[in-house]
Amino acid sequence: MFYREAGDFKTSYEQDSQTFPIKFDRYRYYAVLVAAFAVVPFVINDYWVNAVFLPFLIYSIAAIGLNILVGYCGQVSLGTGGFMAVGAYASYKLMTAFPEVSIFFHIILAGGVTSIVCVLFGLPSLRIKGFYLAVATLAAQFFLVWLFNRVGWFYNYSASGQITAPERSVFGVAITGAANPPWSAYLFCLVFTVAAAIIARNLTRGMAGRKWMAIRDMDIAAEIIGVNPLKAKLTAFAVSGFFVGISGALFFAVYLGAVEVGEAFGINKSFLVLFMVIIGGLGSIFGSFAGAAFLVLLPVLLKNTLVGGLGWPTDLAAHLEFIIVGALIIIFLIAEPHGLAQLWRVAKEKLRLWPFPH
């Protein structure tokens, strides 16, 4: 009834090409933004920020980045953890080398550095495809983690081999370190997440995104109709690397505060983000959010019900989580290869015809 294109007349090209052409969608989007910026910061406490909101926002950025590469451009990457580590270590080096510059720019620059590294490891994608490429990106994962583990320059020769985020603030409010209020870290990450989503959404709607999708659907055909595969693939790697780098930097600086590279950015992180993309929906920005929310909430939920409610040992709950996640991946690939985003799309289609479907 309320979800209709009908009656929503567009009178200019800007209106015609806006992100959300349906009025209801647009208002929903504004409502979510208002709630996220103006309501949530006032009601959250430490537990909610650290257990739910921060990981959700940060993984969303990573999932958007990986979705651009896997979902839009069709280049499967298993090196996400390694690239997040690049972002984390780049931000660490920048934060310690230029303490007078705002952390805001450090994080963006860290994204840029990751982007370059990602393109370097993306170069073989011009020659190899499919799971050959997936395996090749494992090289990035293992090499980068080893590099950050072994070369002292990256962790400033600290005795433990860990990197610890120094205390930094934006507009006088502490963002990193131990003393920050919960809402500051939340808002800081939210700004990046919203910006990433808007940029990604508009990139994928535009020329770049169409080229990526052409490459994904059939690269030879795309080449014949004039898409330059070199440019398309490498831009996908660059954009993806940028987002993944930012999420890695936030993950280290804002969320964890101190990081041991093998533990925080191991191969499991790569799979976690890939699962978010698969469960959420390949080739959908909304899907990245949905997948991230799902896989962040699932362990929290399991832990609270099984360990807190039923009194199971923690390791058993962790095993069950593995089983559930693995089974879900398979179920989604069989039943709904386009993920949660497709369920959402179907719901919207139903809504358009409701209450008179015929």
Added chain:
Amino acid sequence: MPDQLIFGMEVVLNGLMAGVLYALVALGFVLIYKASGIFNYAQGVMALFAAMTLVGMMEGRVPFSHLINAIFGTEIHHFGWHLPGLAAVLLTMVVMVALAWVVNQLIFRHLVNQEPIILFMATIGLAYFLEGFGDMMWGSDIKKLDVGLPQGINLMIDETTFNIFGYGFFIDNLDLVATGVAALLVIALVIFAQYSKQGRAMRAVADDHQAALSVGISLNFIWVMVWSLAGFVALVAGIMWGTKSGVQFSLSLIALKALPVLMLGGFTSIPGAIVGGLIIGVGEKLFEFTVGPLVGGATENWFAYVLALIFLVFRPQGLFGEKIIERV
């Protein structure tokens, strides 16, 4: 002879032995890939699962004992019997065949005609599932596996080389056994694929699913058979690796090492898996020996992947793989 050269030779020999073990895991990948076009990421976890089941059987552990104890508040852990190694191996094989059947019925039957990359991701899901399932079934502690294989330094080689070079090489007996087993396995597999009726059917399925169906080959049967074979190879690999370093989670990471092995050798070639394994085994040991000390060591973690990456750029189909021809 200079010392460095002798050490180098020992490193190469040990690398060859390690390579054989990589090749063992890689074989399982090749088998499934050839017959069904599925790139089975779960192979390593299957090896881990097989080894866990074997240990569990031998020690008479109660499956899901932790779960049962947590739910019902009981304290059961062991049946109180010990199975001999051979019986446990046979029982484990039954479990692996059952697993193959379940995997085929529940997962891959529903994914026929999907893109290879979708199948690949499904096997990642399977790997996660099995990992959690195995841990839940048998517990996640590091288990000791001993089915009676010889272990420790081989004295004969030690003495012979000492007499020749004045320095005894250290070769583990277990590695020698593994080499023998791997060689036997490859010969058996090749004979099976080339000369038996089922082997021919398997190759026919690999060549063209529809054509195979139309001459009356049961796709289902062949797939279950192939997954069982892969389960068998996984079991052998699990026994070898489990005896060497204990049955624990890191076992499944060895499977990841088999990936660059495959990329070097080519996904479709059994000899390729062997040669690739040997190249990676020797390469990473030599690299660690020569360059490792200069850059801080532990280069074994990534050397194989980077080597494969560089190699693939120049020869995307691997050493022995069939040339990839793409048509629009």
